[in-house]
Amino acid sequence: MKSFTQHPIPLKAPFWKKAHPVDVAYIGYGLVIVVMVIGSYVLGAVNWLPHDPAAIDMALLNAPPNTAGHWLGTDFMGRDLLTRLILGIQAYFLPGLTAIAIALTVGSFGGVVAGYWGGRLNLVVTYAANLIDSFPRLVLILLMVAVFKPDIYLIMIVVGITNVPIVAGLIKSKVMLLKEKNFIEAAVALGLGNFRIIFKHILWHNCRALLIIQATLGMAEAILIETSLSYLGFGVQEPIPSWGNMVQAGSNYFLQGQFWPSTAPALAILFTILGFHLLGDGLNNILERKTG
Amino acid sequence: MQTSALKPIARLLTKELLIAVLLLLGVSLVVFFILYLAPGNPFATLAGKRAGSNWHQIQDNEPSGAWYAQYLHWLGRVVQGDLGHSTRSGLPVFNEVIKTGLNTAFLTIGSILLTLLLAVPIAVYTARKGLTAIGWGLTAGSYILAALPSFWFGYIVIYICIHQFGVFPLAFGADASQWRGIYFLLPVLVLGLCSGTLSEMVRYLREELSRVLTEDYIRTARAKGASIWKHALREGFVLPVTEMVAAKIPFVLGGAVVVEQVFNWPGMGRLAWQAAQDRDFPMIMGITLMAAVFVRTGSLIKQVVHICVNPRASQE
Numbered sequence: 085m086k087s088f089t090q091h092p093i094p095l096k097a098p099f100w101k102k103a104h105p106v107d108v109a110y111i112g113y114g115l116v117i118v119v120m121v122i123g124s125y126v127l128g129a130v131n132w133l134p135h136d137p138a139a140i141d142m143a144l145l146n147a148p149p150n151t152a153g154h155w156l157g158t159d160f161m162g163r164d165l166l167t168r169l170i171l172g173i174q175a176y177f178l179p180g181l182t183a184i185a186i187a188l189t190v191g192s193f194g195g196v197v198a199g200y201w202g203g204r205l206n207l208v209v210t211y212a213a214n215l216i217d218s219f220p221r222l223v224l225i226l227l228m229v230a231v232f233k234p235d236i237y238l239i240m241i242v243v244g245i246t247n248v249p250i251v252a253g254l255i256k257s258k259v260m261l262l263k264e265k266n267f268i269e270a271a272v273a274l275g276l277g278n279f280r281i282i283f284k285h286i287l288w289h290n291c292r293a294l295l296i297i298q299a300t301l302g303m304a305e306a307i308l309i310e311t312s313l314s315y316l317g318f319g320v321q322e323p324i325p326s327w328g329n330m331v332q333a334g335s336n337y338f339l340q341g342q343f344w345p346s347t348a349p350a351l352a353i354l355f356t357i358l359g360f361h362l363l364g365d366g367l368n369n370i371l372e373r374k375t376g
Numbered sequence: 377m378q379t380s381a382l383k384p385i386a387r388l389l390t391k392e393l394l395i396a397v398l399l400l401l402g403v404s405l406v407v408f409f410i411l412y413l414a415p416g417n418p419f420a421t422l423a424g425k426r427a428g429s430n431w432h433q434i435q436d437n438e439p440s441g442a443w444y445a446q447y448l449h450w451l452g453r454v455v456q457g458d459l460g461h462s463t464r465s466g467l468p469v470f471n472e473v474i475k476t477g478l479n480t481a482f483l484t485i486g487s488i489l490l491t492l493l494l495a496v497p498i499a500v501y502t503a504r505k506g507l508t509a510i511g512w513g514l515t516a517g518s519y520i521l522a523a524l525p526s527f528w529f530g531y532i533v534i535y536i537c538i539h540q541f542g543v544f545p546l547a548f549g550a551d552a553s554q555w556r557g558i559y560f561l562l563p564v565l566v567l568g569l570c571s572g573t574l575s576e577m578v579r580y581l582r583e584e585l586s587r588v589l590t591e592d593y594i595r596t597a598r599a600k601g602a603s604i605w606k607h608a609l610r611e612g613f614v615l616p617v618t619e620m621v622a623a624k625i626p627f628v629l630g631g632a633v634v635v636e637q638v639f640n641w642p643g644m645g646r647l648a649w650q651a652a653q654d655r656d657f658p659m660i661m662g663i664t665l666m667a668a669v670f671v672r673t674g675s676l677i678k679q680v681v682h683i684c685v686n687p688r689a690s691q692e
Contacts (some may be wrong), residue, residue: 106512214395214675215402217623218668222630225650228409230652230660231414308525308572312634315527316649330530338531339538350528359525361575 107366114300114363117356118183135164138323144193159345160333169352174233175319175326179240180306183298186244187371191251196282198252199259209256213249221246234318243309244302251298255291262286271335285288293371297364304360311353323350327353385687392679396672403668404454407661408447454665460658464650473644477666480643483563483636484628484670488621490568492668493578494518497619499581503589518575526570526631530638533566563639571631573624581616588612610685622678626671 127133134155141162149157156165198209225242232238262268271281285296307327313319322329327349328367334346384519453460498518502511521529568574588594588611589604597607633645640646644663651659 121515134673198501211399211402214399215406217626217675218403218671219664220398220629220667220671221624222633223645223664223667226633226648227410227660230655230657231410275503304523308523311525312527312630315525316637316652318652328525331525335528335531338535346528346531350525353525354520354523358519361519361523365579 102352103366103370107369110362110366111370114359114366117359118300118363119342121173121177123355124170127175128171129172130324132168133167135167137163137167137325139163140284146337146345148344156348157344159330160337165345165348168330169327170331170353172325172349175236175324176303176310178305179236179310180303182237183240183244183247183306184302186241187247187251188295188299189304190245191248191298192255192287192291194248194252195255196259196286198344200263200278200286202260202280206256209252213252216246217249219246221309225309225313226316226365228320228336229318234313234321236320238304238307239313239318243306245252247298247302247305251295254294256293259286262290293367297367297372300360300364300367304357304364307360308352385683388683388687389680392676394681396676399672400668403672404451404665405447407664408450411657411661412443412446437561442483459662459665462651462653462656462659464656464659468656470648472659473662473666476644476647477670478640479641480629480632480645481670483632483641483643484625486564487568487571487632488573488624488628490564491571491574491624492617492621494568495574495577495581498578499585502578503585505584508534515575515578517579521569522572522575524570526566527634527638529570530563530566530635533562534638537562542587559639563635563641567628567631571624571628571635573620573627573684577624578671579622580620584616585612614685615682618619618681622675625674626667629667629670 090226112265137154138282141158144152144154144162145153146160147157147162151157154164154166156169159165159168194209221243224246225239228238228242240256266375268281268285271285276285291374303316310319310326311328311331314326319328319332320326322333326336330349331346331353334342457470461467461471462469462472465472473516495518498511498514502515504509585608588608591611594604594607629645632643633648635641636643636645637649644666648660648663650656651663
């Protein structure tokens with residue numbers, strides 16, 4: 085255990101100097117992934133791609149990496165894998181953000197209501213959270229898909245709603261902790277309105293980090309859910325590429341020993357999810373431990 | 377334990393039971409409304425189709441009734457175990473769901489046990505020793521497994537089985553050879569490793585255990601020379617484990633949908649997939665309700681364990 089009298093790093097130092105190097109590495113890796121995701125999204129949006137994503141080359145089916153100008157090889161229809169990997173993020177970006185937005189807004193609303201006012205409202209929010217938690221997410225999505233239609237936004241709305249209880253629970257315990265603190269009591273004594281206290285002093289100053297962490301985890305979940313649904317045939321539909329349906333399409337050739345067309349998107353998923361998880365974890369260790 | 381201490385526990389247990397019933401009612405209401413709001417209100421047509429030859433009965437089931445009348449009518453049937461008949465196979469949904477539900481229960485419970493079997497040693501090790509090279513490697517491994525698409529991992533496992541062991545590991549429909557054991561174990565293995573619960577379990581258990589290990593009463597125990605583990609067991613192990621298991625049941629049930637598909641496991645998840653494909657509304661409704669019952673039962677058991685381990689903390 086370190087001594088409390090001598091602190092080798094001044095307290096005013098920026099947080100990355102005080103942090104454990106492992107956490108900094110996590111965050112660094114996570115940020116690289118985030119930049120790559122945003123970069124791919126922009127590349128796809130301005131259509132600046134190495135190949136035409138829909139160009140079929142029947143002479144080059146399931147080609148290994150680095151053949152005939154295809155850096156990552158081709159898929160089962162001879163389409164360029166790298167292009168489709170870059171475009172694949174489009175399938176997640178806006179839908180994932182929708183899911184995150186729903187989870188964060190509804191979750192913080194519920195959490196603040198339950199934590200700040202407590203009492204009956206707390207009971208109502210707890211009930212609603214437990215109710216949502218009662219549904220396995222994938223089963224609920226299958227129900228929605230059966231009743232309405234397989235649509236990525238509908239699916240992501242369900243993902244967002246099923247993430248609400250987690251966010252609400254975290255915000256609630258945070259608010260209950262903060263309510264006891266002097267500065268909130270002082271704000272109340274000063275006659276600040278509830279609205280201002282909640283938005284400025286609680287959510288903005290003290291729950292920012294928590295919400296960012298939940299957003300990164302939410303993006304990871306959106307990708308994993310879409311992958312599972314693609315496998316089940318309810319995700320993004322061919323010929324629009326998504327990593328999920330690429331793994332799924334490639335895995336049909338798995339037993340013939342053609343690993344690559346399925347493994348390339350699977351690795352993309354692995355590295356991306358890992359990036360978002362580690363980013364969330366590193367931020368959590370650095371930002372939340374300090375205040376909590 | 378004295379009888380005076382048992383009374384509040386009994387009261388807490390009844391409270392939990394009541395909450396579970398209330399939640400299941402809420403679940404049924406949500407499921408009802410999803411179908412009620414569906415295009416063309418398939419709910420009403422379903423009820424009409426299912427009615428007998430009696431004209432009054434048909435009229436009874438017509439969509440003319442208000443929503444709460446339809447709901448109560450439906451709920452009455454559900455409580456009696458009548459979930460209607462599958463529009464695909466014509467079989468009663470309740471029997472089908474129970475039959476496949478048992479297979480899914482076996483799969484989920486097995487995989488959760490496997491996850492625990494891996495997560496607990498890693499968590500204990502890293503909580504005690506800190507993040508050493510081995511601890512770091514184990515944690516990183518759990519993260520990587522959580523980030524893999526489970527069906528891709530499943531295909532790899534199948535591939536290895538075929539090419540290394542020369543067996544075709546489909547859970548059912550295979551011959552009763554000496555490899556039969558493996559057919560049952562593979563889905564459990566894939567779901568246990570890849571459902572995304574492993575890394576979260578490791579993290580949560582580690583954090584809880586390291587928090588408890590710094591508490592005053594553990595320091596006292598250590599100073600006395602008593603066993604730390606005996607003192608840390610309740611708060612540092614039993615409570616977080618039950619908490620995590622109950623919280624992860626919905627996740628694992630969701631993961632089971634995919635894994636059952638990969639290994640052709642005749643469970644509820646496969647049935648749900650089939651029902652979603654065919655828009656078999658009674659079936660998918662029945663499965664959703666049954667899954668919710670699973671989840672609620674798990675969380676009820678968790679609450680019972682928590683109340684028994686620490687009755688005072690559960691009183692709020």
